[in-house]
Amino acid sequence: MKRILCIVLWVLGMAMAVQAEPIALKRGVNVHEWLNWSPVTSGGSYVWPPYRSYNAWLSDGRPLTDWPAGDQFVRIKAMGFDFVRLTIDPGPLLANTGARRQQALDILEAAVRRITAADLKVVFNLHLVSQVPAYSESIIAGGAGSAGVTLYRGMVVDVANMLVDVGVDKVALEPFNEPAYYPCDATGSSDWQTIMATTVANIRAVSTQLTVIATGACGGSITGLTDLDPSFDDANLLYSFHMYEPHSFTHQRPEAPATFYSGLPWPVGGSTPADWIYWAQVNMSAAGLSATEQQMNLDEANPRITEYFSQDWGLSQLVTRVQEATYWAAMNNIPNRRLFMGEFGAILMPPDYHMGTYEADRSNYVRAVRVLAENFGINWSIWEYSSPTGMSVIQPIGPAVPDADLLTALGL
Incomplete structure (x- = not known):
């Protein structure tokens, strides 16, 4: 009888x-700016303890007094967002084991x-950066059987255990960001297929519910997605x-500080290169x-x-491209609600017009x-909350107020 009960419970659990x-x-x-640039010493190692404080993040590039009182994540929730994609520099985790990693x-x-x-969900994204070369994108560039990938996967397991403690109803784990496996066809994706599948298996050994x-x-593009075999689904x-x-x-960014590359229209519509040249x-x-400088820039x-x-470029090209994913x-047999447009946006022109x-x-x-993503039932996250580069929900200069035009474009 106990054996039958165990079988029934197992079947129910599987269901x-x-x-x-x-x-x-x-x-x-x-x-992105809070935990994705863990401070580094002059000798090239991570400052310890790692990562910036909440206040250090807010005061980077503007006085802390430019921010309104209250918690920024309460503010994000009030804007109408329901989750944060939190990008994390995994370097300090990769560089340490044992008590220091903990x-x-x-x-x-x-x-x-x-x-x-x-009351926000969190997508915890491990987001390799180039601050410490040993723990940059190169650590996973050596292929599925490389020591770097093995080290990385072990680190992901520790992250998964931590997130399970927070609660599988609150968090998601995104173990990679824009993996640079090229070219954009099967020759570039075959090794990545193994890396992604084995990493998912490692996480599933920790939790089937996370x-x-x-x-x-x-680079995490639509082409990369459609080259993926989701046999590990x-x-x-x-x-x-x-x-x-x-x-x-x-x-739209210039090659050098003194040059200009800005002002391309979207959609192109009836605009011409002559229109762009005039306003440039x-x-x-x-x-x-x-x-003379202007002509050099134009050339x-x-x-x-x-x-x-x-x-x-216009709406029809966007539709065609997103339809490749759908x-x-x-x-x-994957519903659109399980597609995730983790980043999108465009650089806004600063007051000096150079980009x-x-x-x-x-x-x-x-x-x-x-709107295209929502019409297809695809989840999305805009890049990013507060940035000096012009892709920012919060105005990059002056008091930390939201960009009302961007919020309107986001339907918020």
Whole structure:
């Protein structure tokens, strides 16, 4: 009788696992500047204890007094977001084991609990950066059987255990960000397939209920996703892609500080390269550049400008591109609600006009991508909450007030 009861309980448990779903995510915002740049000593090692404090994050680039009173995550919740994609530098975790790794994990756990206390879910994204070369993207670049990937996967297991303690109803684990496995076809993704599948298996050995977000190769793009074989799929998996297309529009940045690359329209519509040249010259003149300097900038930008206008980017291209992800999902019996657009956005032009896009074009693009994702039932998170680079929900200069135009474009 006991044997029969055990079998019944096991079957019920398996049924519950099959019926499980990822945590509910709908509209999110990336918080990148807080824990993704753990301070480094002059000798190139991590300052210990690692990671910046909450106040150090807020006071980086503006006085702390420019921020309104109250907790920022309560503020994020009030804006209408329901989750935060929290990007984490895994370097301090990779560089240490034992008690020191646990100390770093305790700091990160406290940060996650601060966010969940504001009634926000957390996507915990391990986000390799280049501050300490030994623990940069190169650590996972050696292939599935490399020592770096083995070390990384062991670190992910420790992170998964920490997040389970926080609560599988509150957090999701995204173990990789924009993996640089190229080219963007099967020759670049075959090794990544093994890395992603084995990492998911490692996490599942910790918890079958923790929401895990998988990503394809090719910089985490839609192409990387559609090259992925989701044979490791389970009901608590989401699948990520980032939407920065066309990149020549979303990331309008000059090659050097004294040069200009800004003002491309979206959608292209009836605009022409001549229109762009006129306004570029107006902006460069306002910035005090000589006629010779202006011509040098125009010559440098010309190939990118010509290509952009020839592609005639607009809504139809966005629809076609996102449909590649939804077709892939349908072919693999994955509902759209398990697709995750983890990053999107465009650089806003600063007062000196040297990079980025005009407000109207930025809003047009963000609104179009957001509405498209929502129409397909895809979860999204905007890049990012507070940044000096012009992709920011909070105005990058002066008092830390929200960008009202961006919030409107996000439907918030």
